[in-house]
Amino acid sequence: MTAILTLTTIGLHARRALVEGARGAVVCVFEQSFHVVLDGHVVCVGGPALGNGPLNAITAEPPHTRWRDQGIVEDRACRCMGGVLAIDGGPTFSYAAAHVWSPLPWPATWSPDKLRWTLEALAALAAPNMPRDGLAGVAFGGDGAPGLAGAAGRAALLHTATLSDWLASELEPSPAKRDAGLACVAREAVHELMGLGPGLTPAGDDVLAGLLVSLRAAGATGAADALAVMVRSAPADRTTALSSAFLEAAIDGIPGEAIAAMIHALLGNDHASLPACVEAIDAIGHTSGWDMLAGVVLGLAAITASRA
Amino acid sequence: MSVIVNRVRRGAYFDSVALMRIAARVKAIPGVIEAGLMIGTPSNRELLADAGVLGPEGAAAGPGDLIIAVKAQTAAAADAALAEVALAIAASQRVTTDTGIAWQPRTLRTAHAALPGATLALISVPGDFAAAEAHKALARGLNAMIFSDNVALADEIALKREARAQGLLVMGPDCGTAIIAGVPLGFANSVPRGDIGIVGASGTGIQEVSCLIARAGRGISHALGTGGRDLKAEVGGITTLMAIDLLDADAATRYIVIVSKPPADDVARVVLDRVSRSSKRFTVCFLGARGLAVPANACAVATLEAAAADALGQPVAAAPPALGPPRNGGRFVRGLFAGGTLCAEAQIVALGLGREVVVASNVPVPGARALDAAGAAAHRLIDLGDDVYTRGRAHPMIEPAVRDAPVAEALAEPDVGVVLIDIVLGTGGHMDPAGHLAAKLGGRPANGPHIVAAVTGTAGDAQDLAGQIATLERAGVIVAPSNAAAARLAFASVAR
Numbered sequence: 194m195t196a197i198l199t200l201t202t203i204g205l206h207a208r209r210a211l212v213e214g215a216r217g218a219v220v221c222v223f224e225q226s227f228h229v230v231l232d233g234h235v236v237c238v239g240g241p242a243l244g245n246g247p248l249n250a251i252t253a254e255p256p257h258t259r260w261r262d263q264g265i266v267e268d269r270a271c272r273c274m275g276g277v278l279a280i281d282g283g284p285t286f287s288y289a290a291a292h293v294w295s296p297l298p299w300p301a302t303w304s305p306d307k308l309r310w311t312l313e314a315l316a317a318l319a320a321p322n323m324p325r326d327g328l329a330g331v332a333f334g335g336d337g338a339p340g341l342a343g344a345a346g347r348a349a350l351l352h353t354a355t356l357s358d359w360l361a362s363e364l365e366p367s368p369a370k371r372d373a374g375l376a377c378v379a380r381e382a383v384h385e386l387m388g389l390g391p392g393l394t395p396a397g398d399d400v401l402a403g404l405l406v407s408l409r410a411a412g413a414t415g416a417a418d419a420l421a422v423m424v425r426s427a428p429a430d431r432t433t434a435l436s437s438a439f440l441e442a443a444i445d446g447i448p449g450e451a452i453a454a455m456i457h458a459l460l461g462n463d464h465a466s467l468p469a470c471v472e473a474i475d476a477i478g479h480t481s482g483w484d485m486l487a488g489v490v491l492g493l494a495a496i497t498a499s500r501a
Numbered sequence: 502m503s504v505i506v507n508r509v510r511r512g513a514y515f516d517s518v519a520l521m522r523i524a525a526r527v528k529a530i531p532g533v534i535e536a537g538l539m540i541g542t543p544s545n546r547e548l549l550a551d552a553g554v555l556g557p558e559g560a561a562a563g564p565g566d567l568i569i570a571v572k573a574q575t576a577a578a579a580d581a582a583l584a585e586v587a588l589a590i591a592a593s594q595r596v597t598t599d600t601g602i603a604w605q606p607r608t609l610r611t612a613h614a615a616l617p618g619a620t621l622a623l624i625s626v627p628g629d630f631a632a633a634e635a636h637k638a639l640a641r642g643l644n645a646m647i648f649s650d651n652v653a654l655a656d657e658i659a660l661k662r663e664a665r666a667q668g669l670l671v672m673g674p675d676c677g678t679a680i681i682a683g684v685p686l687g688f689a690n691s692v693p694r695g696d697i698g699i700v701g702a703s704g705t706g707i708q709e710v711s712c713l714i715a716r717a718g719r720g721i722s723h724a725l726g727t728g729g730r731d732l733k734a735e736v737g738g739i740t741t742l743m744a745i746d747l748l749d750a751d752a753a754t755r756y757i758v759i760v761s762k763p764p765a766d767d768v769a770r771v772v773l774d775r776v777s778r779s780s781k782r783f784t785v786c787f788l789g790a791r792g793l794a795v796p797a798n799a800c801a802v803a804t805l806e807a808a809a810a811d812a813l814g815q816p817v818a819a820a821p822p823a824l825g826p827p828r829n830g831g832r833f834v835r836g837l838f839a840g841g842t843l844c845a846e847a848q849i850v851a852l853g854l855g856r857e858v859v860v861a862s863n864v865p866v867p868g869a870r871a872l873d874a875a876g877a878a879a880h881r882l883i884d885l886g887d888d889v890y891t892r893g894r895a896h897p898m899i900e901p902a903v904r905d906a907p908v909a910e911a912l913a914e915p916d917v918g919v920v921l922i923d924i925v926l927g928t929g930g931h932m933d934p935a936g937h938l939a940a941k942l943g944g945r946p947a948n949g950p951h952i953v954a955a956v957t958g959t960a961g962d963a964q965d966l967a968g969q970i971a972t973l974e975r976a977g978v979i980v981a982p983s984n985a986a987a988a989r990l991a992f993a994s995v996a997r
Binding site for chain 1: 515516517518519520521524537538539540542543544545547548551552563564565610613614617637640641
């Protein structure tokens with residue numbers, strides 16, 4: 194008998210994928226989640242520990258549910274019909290009554306001076322706790338990991354420095370002072386960052402996602418749009434399909450709930466919430482949360498500098 | 502010369518932590534110079550090329566592929582690396598068939614992420630790294646039990662001050678035993694829940710007191726370890742005082758037992774002042790302390806056995822039958838202990854007999870002598886868990902063979918009339934210490950020394966308390982109901 198599990202909360206982009214008649218397959222299965230692609234759209238299914246996010250569909254299953262033991266393995270066909278996502282040989286997920294999640298609206302106004310202080314407080318909190326083998330060092334400094342494990346970090350430093358130069362120019366209030374030549378090298382840096390890192394959602398993409406979301410959140414719409422064009426201009430093979438889906442959500446300004454909470458804390462100068470926000474980000478993937486946070490910090494720091 | 506081998510797995514998806522773990526395992530294989538496992542995006546191919554590990558096969562991979570790139574000194578080493586990768590990938594995709602949790606966290610960070618409701622981290626890593634891990638635990642709002650020893654005193658002080666500022670408890674370093682809400686941690690016994698709380702700087706001290714209480718039919722609310730240096734002047738009893746606060750505020754705790762070596766005078770005053778401000782009744786067992794003035798709501802006792810009895814309000818067990826004089830005419834007791842506090846308690850029992858008794862130990866309590874200063878005419882009580890006996894080998898509670906040679910030596914000495922031994926059961930310990938000892942005692946001369954032992958354990962321990970006692974008795978060992986009782990029996994025998 195097929196088990197029927199309930200999806201309690203679904204991210205905005207995932208909900209768009211779960212439409213009647215959509216067909217696809219399971220593409221990968223991890224310890225705490227699995228991913229399906231439905232008509233080209235990615236949905237990440239997992240327990241509450243996965244956290245809310247644009248592509249996430251959250252079940253009420255207990256932590257440590259072994260999805261492989263539930264009959265969910267790669268390449269199994271799946272389809273949506275009658276308000277459920279059915280996976281061949283595996284459980285069926287009901288989504289008809291699920292709550293659709295999206296982050297709270299970003300604050301309309303914020304103080305660049307206060308944001309600068311809050312970013313300093315975050316850096317003091319984050320630097321001792323960040324993992325060495327991700328890309329958090331591009332925002333918080335540090336030696337990084339040795340050897341090949343740290344090579345991505347060293348490469349990312351160059352690319353993010355280029356991006357920061359471009360951002361400083363792009364955010365310049367006076368168009369006459371902008372350096373149009375930087376856009377070309379920035380686009381190359383964006384493409385180099387895409388797909389940089391060992392896993393399915395490479396760390397370089399996470400940094401870009403954080404950067405995109407922070408620009409949207411802080412109202413730097415012009416820079417966000419320009420960066421989105423650079424990301425979308427990359428050849429399809431620059432990164433994985435899953436990571437591309439995450440980047441599309443970031444272009445729309447929608448991060449996961451932990452990053453959203455951090456951005457709200459930063460823009461709202463809520464120092465008291467920073468430790469809990471860092472802890473929540475620390476729980477995302479191996480270094481993914483930290484990599485996205487690095488992008489957020491790079492973006493917000495550039496904006497505060499431009500308004501100094 | 503070196504060999505570069507690439508393999509590409511189409512459509513193999515892994516998260517980065519899995520790939521980095523596998524790469525680290527592969528790099529540890531002898532002969533492997535570098536290894537990388539990355540999805541085949543252009544950026545990653547460039548990284549692998551820069552590292553000198555990208556071959557033609559990897560260069561043709563795409564973002565939906567996994568590149569396994571190995572640079573090794575020999576083809577054989579490269580083959581071994583590829584085999585290791587294949588095994589690791591297969592293991593990560595295996596469907597579990599039992600109900601256990603297959604995944605085990607490797608770091609505090611991931612462990613806490615997997616169990617966000619956790620309130621305590623148990624840290625057991627080499628001493629050089631323990632303080633850093635404890636700081637991480639505190640930064641996450643977790644109480645810490647540091648099982649590790651060899652942590653610098655300055656680090657202990659810093660950790661405990663940091664924890665106190667956050668309202669968190671640091672048990673240890675060198676905290677071997679705790680029981681939190683019925684859950685034994687480290688070396689501890691299966692003890693029922695009850696109304697007696699214990700604060701202890703000594704692991705086997707906590708074990709002996711909690712077991713005697715359990716065997717009398719009562720139970721423990723919590724037993725909180727402090728680490729052996731907490732009552733030193735430099736540390737100031739930070740954890741002891743916080744543990745007393747916690748137990749004082751705990752509605753389930755009606756009595757509190759404190760077990761430690763004698764504290765520094767100033768620290769003793771502070772601790773006893775804190776005791777005096779509680780409405781609960783305390784038993785204070787500072788082993789070897791003399792002339793201790795305790796407040797009205799407390800009773801000072803000399804031994805672990807007396808501590809249990811005071812908390813219980815009754816004697817802990819029936820007195821063992823008297824033992825005749827040694828059959829070999831030996832005049833001295835040779836104590837060979839796994840538990841340091843059990844060794845101290847035996848010394849206190851001996852010194853309290855009121856006769857001219859010369860007691861020597863490698864861990865002497867006040868009134869006892871150091872081994873090398875005692876001369877031949879002395880009872881020798883030795884803590885085999887001391888660093889000098891365990892350097893480079895396991896603790897005797899884990900590996901009872903540590904005691905084999907000293908037992909054989911004692912049995913062969915004509916002056917030794919009684920060999921006194923402790924057997925400690927519970928989590929973390931050897932599964933059959935009595936069986937090991939019994940096997941070593943087989944075939945000894947009938948007119949050799951008496952062998953007297955006490956077993957620290959409860960009926961709930963995995964080693965089977967009754968079975969352990971029966972094994973000892975079958976081997977001709979006289980088993981006493983407590984460590985103190987065993988010491989009294991042994992010294993009474995040689996005094997006859």
